[in-house]
Amino acid sequence: MAACFCLNTGLAQREDETMANERYNPGPVETKWQRQWNEAKLFEAKTDPAPGTPTYYVLEMFPYPSGRIHMGHVRNYAMGDVIARYKRAKGFEVLHPMGWDAFGMPAENAAMQNKTHPKGWTYDNIATMRTQLKSMGLSLDWSREFATCDIDYYARQQKLFLDFLKAGLAYRKSAKVNWDPVDMTVLANEQVIDGKGWRSGAEVEQRELTQWFFKISDYSEDLLSALDGLEEWPAKVKTMQANWIGKSKGLAFDFGVKGAPDGFEKLPIYTTRADTMFGPTFAAIAADHPLALELEKANPAITKFRAECDAIGTSAEAIEKAEKLGFDTGLTVTHPADPSWELPLFIANFVLMSYGTGAIIGCPAHDQRDLDFARKYGLDVIDVFVPVGSEERVKDVAFVPAKTDTVEYVCWMGEPGTVQTCQQAMDKTLAHFEEKGWGRGQTQFRLRDWGVSRQRYWGCPIPVVHCEKCGVVPEKEENLPVQLPYDVTFDIPGNPLDRHPTWRNCTCPSCGGEALRETDTMDTFVDSSWYFARFADPTTDTPTNPQAADRWLPVDQYIGGIEHAILHLLYSRFFARAMEITGHLGVKEPFKGLFTQGMVVHETYKGSEGQWLQPAEINITGEGDARSATELATGQPVKIGGIEKMSKSKRNTVDPDDIIATYGADTARWFVLSDSPPDRDVIWTEAGVEGAHRFVQRLWRMVHQIAGAETAQADGAADLDLRKATHKTLAKVDQMIPSLRNNAAVAQIYTLANAVEAAARGGKTSTPVLREAMTIMLQMIAPMMPHLAEECWQVLGCEGMVSAARWPNVEEELLTEDAMTLPVQINGKKRGEVTVAADLDKAGVEEAVLALPFVESALSGKPPRKLVVVPGRIVNVVL
RNA sequence: GCCCCCAUGGCGAAAUUGGUAUACGCAGCAGACUUAAAAUCUGUAGGUCGAAAGACCGUCCCGGUUCAAGUCCGGGUGGGGGCACCA
Numbered sequence: 033m034a035a036c037f038c039l040n041t042g043l044a045q046r047e048d049e050t051m052a053n054e055r056y057n058p059g060p061v062e063t064k065w066q067r068q069w070n071e072a073k074l075f076e077a078k079t080d081p082a083p084g085t086p087t088y089y090v091l092e093m094f095p096y097p098s099g100r101i102h103m104g105h106v107r108n109y110a111m112g113d114v115i116a117r118y119k120r121a122k123g124f125e126v127l128h129p130m131g132w133d134a135f136g137m138p139a140e141n142a143a144m145q146n147k148t149h150p151k152g153w154t155y156d157n158i159a160t161m162r163t164q165l166k167s168m169g170l171s172l173d174w175s176r177e178f179a180t181c182d183i184d185y186y187a188r189q190q191k192l193f194l195d196f197l198k199a200g201l202a203y204r205k206s207a208k209v210n211w212d213p214v215d216m217t218v219l220a221n222e223q224v225i226d227g228k229g230w231r232s233g234a235e236v237e238q239r240e241l242t243q244w245f246f247k248i249s250d251y252s253e254d255l256l257s258a259l260d261g262l263e264e265w266p267a268k269v270k271t272m273q274a275n276w277i278g279k280s281k282g283l284a285f286d287f288g289v290k291g292a293p294d295g296f297e298k299l300p301i302y303t304t305r306a307d308t309m310f311g312p313t314f315a316a317i318a319a320d321h322p323l324a325l326e327l328e329k330a331n332p333a334i335t336k337f338r339a340e341c342d343a344i345g346t347s348a349e350a351i352e353k354a355e356k357l358g359f360d361t362g363l364t365v366t367h368p369a370d371p372s373w374e375l376p377l378f379i380a381n382f383v384l385m386s387y388g389t390g391a392i393i394g395c396p397a398h399d400q401r402d403l404d405f406a407r408k409y410g411l412d413v414i415d416v417f418v419p420v421g422s423e424e425r426v427k428d429v430a431f432v433p434a435k436t437d438t439v440e441y442v443c444w445m446g447e448p449g450t451v452q453t454c455q456q457a458m459d460k461t462l463a464h465f466e467e468k469g470w471g472r473g474q475t476q477f478r479l480r481d482w483g484v485s486r487q488r489y490w491g492c493p494i495p496v497v498h499c500e501k502c503g504v505v506p507e508k509e510e511n512l513p514v515q516l517p518y519d520v521t522f523d524i525p526g527n528p529l530d531r532h533p534t535w536r537n538c539t540c541p542s543c544g545g546e547a548l549r550e551t552d553t554m555d556t557f558v559d560s561s562w563y564f565a566r567f568a569d570p571t572t573d574t575p576t577n578p579q580a581a582d583r584w585l586p587v588d589q590y591i592g593g594i595e596h597a598i599l600h601l602l603y604s605r606f607f608a609r610a611m612e613i614t615g616h617l618g619v620k621e622p623f624k625g626l627f628t629q630g631m632v633v634h635e636t637y638k639g640s641e642g643q644w645l646q647p648a649e650i651n652i653t654g655e656g657d658a659r660s661a662t663e664l665a666t667g668q669p670v671k672i673g674g675i676e677k678m679s680k681s682k683r684n685t686v687d688p689d690d691i692i693a694t695y696g697a698d699t700a701r702w703f704v705l706s707d708s709p710p711d712r713d714v715i716w717t718e719a720g721v722e723g724a725h726r727f728v729q730r731l732w733r734m735v736h737q738i739a740g741a742e743t744a745q746a747d748g749a750a751d752l753d754l755r756k757a758t759h760k761t762l763a764k765v766d767q768m769i770p771s772l773r774n775n776a777a778v779a780q781i782y783t784l785a786n787a788v789e790a791a792a793r794g795g796k797t798s799t800p801v802l803r804e805a806m807t808i809m810l811q812m813i814a815p816m817m818p819h820l821a822e823e824c825w826q827v828l829g830c831e832g833m834v835s836a837a838r839w840p841n842v843e844e845e846l847l848t849e850d851a852m853t854l855p856v857q858i859n860g861k862k863r864g865e866v867t868v869a870a871d872l873d874k875a876g877v878e879e880a881v882l883a884l885p886f887v888e889s890a891l892s893g894k895p896p897r898k899l900v901v902v903p904g905r906i907v908n909v910v911l
Numbered sequence: 912g913c914c915c916c917c918a919u920g921g922c923g924a925a926a927u928u929g930g931u932a933u934a935c936g937c938a939g940c941a942g943a944c945u946u947a948a949a950a951u952c953u954g955u956a957g958g959u960c961g962a963a964a965g966a967c968c969g970u971c972c973c974g975g976u977u978c979a980a981g982u983c984c985g986g987g988u989g990g991g992g993g994c995a996c997c998a
Binding site: 055267268271272274275276278280301302303304305308316354356380381382383384386387391392393395399400401402432476478594597598706708709712714715717719720722723724726727729730733764767776778780781786853854855856857859860861862865897898899900902905906907908909910 | 912913914915916917922923924925927930931934935936937938950951977978979992993994996997998
């Protein structure tokens with residue numbers, strides 16, 4: 033089948049035929065209804081809903097205005113729109129806004145490449161993408177739209193920054209930071225993936241810089257424990273966040289340092305394996321540990337060693353290959369339990385300053401890194417524990433059991449031969465050390481403070497001033513916003529704000545003297561950490577309107593990609609807490625329900641030269657294994673590759689504009705909603721889209737048939753059958769839509785469509801019943817294919833617009849049956865069925881089953897060993 | 912290395928949470944309509960054996976619990992994801 037986008041049947045042919053036979057033409061219909069919804073202001077959330085009206089806030093992660101929307105957007109926004117339209121029909125006052133995550137690097141890259149200005153580039157892209165989103169017919173409240181690069185938005189973000197500063201939630205410190213040499217900016221830990229910049233892919237370097245940080249680490253415990261309360265979040269995301277926060281419990285103690293420089297007599301250590309305190313043979317500190325820096329002053333060899341450590345990259349491969357390097361300081365440390373026990377102190381390249389205290393106790397028998405190090409430098413290996421009953425001692429492989437594993441202790445608190453779990457030994461050791469005053473229990477987190485300074489132009493300026501006399505001074509609130517200058521150039525790399533001739537010059541808010549502005553801007557993840565709160569009232573002068581925020585927040589249903597499981601979602605949770613402390617928000621958790629949707633994926637194609645080809649550039653023939661493809665332009669063979677995420681580099685994208693132009697927005701929406709479970713990837717295929725469009729046309733024919741139907745002799749039984757089918761479907765769909773199980777809901781609607789069509793053809797179902805079935809079906813379809821539903825609604829002659837109609841009620845009595853058919857099993861295998869009255873009691877069912885001929889012959893006169901009757905479910909006869 | 916998830920026809924997937932496995936869709940095959948095609952409609956469809964009735968097998972593999980297992984438990988295989996010199 034050809035992979036071209038043209039629907040070769042011609043949508044508007046056969047003008048001579050009657051309306052009912054005419055194909056549905058989505059283009060004009062869709063624009064018509066979009067205009068009517070807009071004029072009726074159907075989707076604008078009321079600021080003052082009638083008392084007692086329940087509210088519902090549904091939000092999809094707002095897009096970065098990269099230029100054009102892609103199929104991932106279509107899926108994300110279609111899913112959100114189903115919820116929004118459904119909840120509206122259910123009587124909720126719904127907030128469903130849209131905005132733009134508009135600051136960021138690509139605008140500057142475009143500026144450098146195309147001699148445009150980031151601002152113009154960004155707002156042009158927004159205009160394009162807004163038109164595209166509007167063509168999808170999403171029920172968005174466009175009156176609340178904003179972009180994070182709007183001065184109205186980032187001005188309030190600067191106010192938030194100042195409030196955080198006042199509350200001690202923002203601070204400046206000199207720290208080793210991740211420096212991206214290509215983007216020429218600092219990256220947060222969360223933005224470094226495998227040692228490479230998340231955007232540029234460049235190898236990240238370590239640099240010492242003074243930076244602004246948000247104190248997210250203050251909330252480590254809270255951010256972790258509150259995950260339990262997020263019942264409507266995927267377990268996967270919660271696990272990922274918990275791992276990222278990385279809580280561990282262990283023993284903190286001090287080594288005494290013999291011959292230490294002044295002020296370094298004690299060396300704080302943290303270990304999660306308290307039981308290894310009985311087998312240490314060395315101690316080590318990080319290359320950038322304060323003690324190492326102090327010792328370096330008197331020893332140039334340390335400078336050389338530290339440079340060696342810095343030379344090793346931070347990528348996963350580099351770390352994998354890196355040899356354990358150590359520098360013997362010549363100092364020794366003394367064991368807290370026994371001051372006569374001395375251990376050599378090394379500076380080691382595998383010790384991280386950023387975790388724990390930047391110093392470790394080395395127990396080679398039970399840590400592979402420590403063992404490698406010990407072997408290299410000829411240090412002792414002391415076995416603390418061995419597998420129970422084993423004579424083996426550690427040689428080249430460290431023995432590292434799980435905390436729950438039972439082992440035999442060779443040396444442990446003077447009780448060699450003790451058999452217990454590692455956890456028990458650790459707990460007892462810790463208690464013992466605390467009792468003796470040798471150490472204390474301590475909780476440690478992996479989560480670091482969030483570095484937010486970026487050396488970029490296209491971001492929110494950090495509203496502080498550097499004064500020679502007063503130091504770093506926050507800008508006065510009445511001087512906000514600190515506005516980005518427009519006249520900047522991008523001809524050389526680096527931050528244009530740094531080299532702007534006048535913008536930096538200002539007066540010190542404190543002394544009134546000459547001062548310089550901070551030229552760093554905020555990480556764009558700051559922008560997206562509170563936008564959801566701004567939507568509650570995007571025009572207010574303060575960051576939030578607390579009254580409006582209270583009405584809408586938390587977001588009832590948030591929908592977006594799993595790629596934000598840590599970064600954006602963790603930052604937003606921190607922001608909600610910080611905004612609560614500073615009086616801008618009344619909730620700690622911003623998102624009550626979270627759904628992470630799968631990607632839209634597509635087959636890939638490679639031409640004879642190894643170049644990637646677009647789906648539109650090739651022709652596919654054959655089926656299954658016999659499928660083969662050729663390049664349209666050259667006739668050369670094409671290799672059909674794997675199914676992968678749609679991406680520009682693999683050229684396997686499908687442009688939503690093309691699909692909407694050919695099939696209409698409804699078809700595109702229906703397809704991305706119907707095929708796969710929403711949290712799994714959906715494979716985009718041309719056949720699948722055509723299948724979805726076939727249903728659009730089929731529904732169109734059905735509605736005309738039913739609108740014109742006149743049933744002469746109706747049959748009560750047929751009427752009841754269809755009414756039951758209709759209400760059973762409604763009951764199921766009513767459960768599936770709120771849990772976002774759209775694929776299952778679609779399947780139910782298909783089943784009902786089959787039943788309605790059969791009833792209409794059968795001629796025994798009365799017109800009102802057919803119309804009721806059709807009406808209810810349209811209402812179930814409306815959240816997914818709103819334009820088609822609206823047009824069909826009109827054809828049927830229903831009141832008003834289906835988008836404004838209340839969701840139909842299930843008639844409960846139609847869900848029950850008078851008689852039911854139960855499967856009958858013999859020894860657990862289905863052998864037949866029995867049909868009995870629905871209200872027949874167990875004894876009655878047993879009697880009926882035993883009277884069945886195939887059961888009688890199986891029993892051959894003997895009574896069954898057991899007879900299991902599960903009412904309404906199944907019968908099992910055990911011989 | 913540590914943590915998490917997944918596995919069902921040719922394909923995407925359902926299965927009321929332990930109760931008729933494969934609903935619904937896609938692709939296929941056969942037929943109707945048509946001069947023909949498209950569009951549309953009807954039928955068919957897990958595997959093996961059988962003319963048929965039917966029998967047996969069947970939800971990645973091996974075992975277990977149960978009257979009953981795709982679903983629960985133990986062990987494995989394969990695939991995907993997250994974290995990672997984290998002490």
